[in-house]
Amino acid sequence: MRQALALLALAGVTLLTLGPDYGLGQLAFVATWAIAGLGLVIILGQSGQISLGHGAFLAVGAYLQAGWVALGGPPLVGLVVAITGGALLGALASLPGRRLGGLAFGMSTLAVALIVEEALVRFDGVTGGASGLSVPPLSLAGWAVVEPWHQFGASAAVLVLALLACRRLLNSRVGRAWRAVRDDEGAAAACGVDTAHAKWLAFAVGGGLGALAGALYAHWLGYLSPEQFGLQLSFELLMLVFVGGASRLMGAVWGAVVIVALPQLIALLRDALPAGVANLAGLELVAFGLVLVAVVLWRPAGLVR
Amino acid sequence: MIGQILLSGVATGCIYGLVALSFVLVYKATEAVSFMQGELLMVGAFAAVALTAAAGWPAWLAVGVAVLGMALAGALVERLALRRALGQPHLTAVLLTFGLGLMLRGGVTTVPAATHGAHQLPLPGLAGHLDLGGVTVSLAHVGVIAATVLSCAALAAFFHFTRAGLALRACSENPRIAAMMGVSTNGMHTLAWALGAALAALAGMLMAPVTFVHPGMGVIALKAFPAAVIGGMHSLPGALAGGVFIGVAEALAGRYLPEGANHVTAYVLMLVALLCFPRGLLAGRSA
Numbered sequence: 169m170r171q172a173l174a175l176l177a178l179a180g181v182t183l184l185t186l187g188p189d190y191g192l193g194q195l196a197f198v199a200t201w202a203i204a205g206l207g208l209v210i211i212l213g214q215s216g217q218i219s220l221g222h223g224a225f226l227a228v229g230a231y232l233q234a235g236w237v238a239l240g241g242p243p244l245v246g247l248v249v250a251i252t253g254g255a256l257l258g259a260l261a262s263l264p265g266r267r268l269g270g271l272a273f274g275m276s277t278l279a280v281a282l283i284v285e286e287a288l289v290r291f292d293g294v295t296g297g298a299s300g301l302s303v304p305p306l307s308l309a310g311w312a313v314v315e316p317w318h319q320f321g322a323s324a325a326v327l328v329l330a331l332l333a334c335r336r337l338l339n340s341r342v343g344r345a346w347r348a349v350r351d352d353e354g355a356a357a358a359c360g361v362d363t364a365h366a367k368w369l370a371f372a373v374g375g376g377l378g379a380l381a382g383a384l385y386a387h388w389l390g391y392l393s394p395e396q397f398g399l400q401l402s403f404e405l406l407m408l409v410f411v412g413g414a415s416r417l418m419g420a421v422w423g424a425v426v427i428v429a430l431p432q433l434i435a436l437l438r439d440a441l442p443a444g445v446a447n448l449a450g451l452e453l454v455a456f457g458l459v460l461v462a463v464v465l466w467r468p469a470g471l472v473r
Numbered sequence: 474m475i476g477q478i479l480l481s482g483v484a485t486g487c488i489y490g491l492v493a494l495s496f497v498l499v500y501k502a503t504e505a506v507s508f509m510q511g512e513l514l515m516v517g518a519f520a521a522v523a524l525t526a527a528a529g530w531p532a533w534l535a536v537g538v539a540v541l542g543m544a545l546a547g548a549l550v551e552r553l554a555l556r557r558a559l560g561q562p563h564l565t566a567v568l569l570t571f572g573l574g575l576m577l578r579g580g581v582t583t584v585p586a587a588t589h590g591a592h593q594l595p596l597p598g599l600a601g602h603l604d605l606g607g608v609t610v611s612l613a614h615v616g617v618i619a620a621t622v623l624s625c626a627a628l629a630a631f632f633h634f635t636r637a638g639l640a641l642r643a644c645s646e647n648p649r650i651a652a653m654m655g656v657s658t659n660g661m662h663t664l665a666w667a668l669g670a671a672l673a674a675l676a677g678m679l680m681a682p683v684t685f686v687h688p689g690m691g692v693i694a695l696k697a698f699p700a701a702v703i704g705g706m707h708s709l710p711g712a713l714a715g716g717v718f719i720g721v722a723e724a725l726a727g728r729y730l731p732e733g734a735n736h737v738t739a740y741v742l743m744l745v746a747l748l749c750f751p752r753g754l755l756a757g758r759s760a
Binding site: 220276283287410455458 | 506508554557558563564565567568569571572573574575576577578579580581582583588688695698699702706733736737740741743744747748
């Protein structure tokens, strides 16, 4: 309850400082990132696996949705297609986890993500390649979601549904199996938990949520290109979860607030700087790195757990 | 024709191998998975370019000074930041090094002279081509291979014939017992990062005559992960061999497979290696 009030207050401040239209657009991005972060919270915080390539799931969701809509399919069914595609890729990416553990498994997720990114560039007949692809706005039963207000409403509704579904999952047998695998894989296996199945399920759920976020993101942005979904995105999502806290589902929401707010704060700072220093392309990179380093140095054990 | 493909593959592979070497060196000694080797490589190349182009130093002197400078910088970063990630989960070091890498890349990007126009580092003696009985050999490629062999020989000598090298090996093998024998493990961590940064920077400077020097050149370090994985993550000769293997495989894939396949070769090989040889192709061997 207190968290919900704090979020409401924050949303109010955002709308006052950024103006209603722009502010609502940014809030829509917060909700979308939070959905993607939720998937990583499940993989990282609940089942204890490292995913270094979460951006690939968003990429699959975004491109599946764009392709489906371009073919004339109804967008709502497209979301289901995107989620299925993301879940399938997640299941595929979790297969090396049957033989590998810890870091080596993380490396294999990185390899999968890099292969997906390269495939998006190569199959340019379908994906538009490096020059990108434009996506029409989301339309629900003949009503196009173009207003920032509607985009935020749609994202927030999906986020609440995802939060409820995840909470239900965590309180079930599946969630207990995840936490058992996270705390001690050997002990979990000894207690009869099918650890390979638990990892598989965590990646399927995480991948599905990532793809769902990617599909919404594709509509809000209206334009896709492979480099949006590279290593940078995967690490931004890791940073999101690290900052927000991987042990709680709400950590994803708070992390998303930080990740979306950061570029805005940097833009404000840039305006305050003298003209000669402003407009430097690297400033944003430095600031992102600085925040990441500061957070990690401040709490090196992370908010993981 | 095939000779040239192989030569350029081996030369590229040597760069991958050097970066993988720096990565494995750090990983073995400190358990930290570094995602900033590519940025160290880029900063090293820029340092050499700045010393030659802006300060007007002779190229080879600039290379030596830049390598030493990067070693110092690596030691400094270990002292100031990376030490805090010691003994934490892998993700802590991954995020910390990635953040530091972002700062380095952003820092270089903010320098207008670095982003405007492409820079080259002309190393005297490494320009032009050599005709060997009908096969044209690029001197830059030969130079990369020669420099890699030389620096690896120096590294091997350091590990086998000096007390610091012995201590570093002991510390990588078992830090607790090394500490009991009077090895300063903290000092060894600093030394490992200094060596890692210097090796990555050297790889960047060797790359410079072949490609251009630009802020995004650190991407090449992504190919060092497959090299390190194929080498088994714990073996220094394995990392170098893995790098050369990846370089040659990429060159062959670029020639004989459909276009674009060479970009994913390294990652596919890495997945296969992880699944079939989780402890590396040279399992059991270690430096």
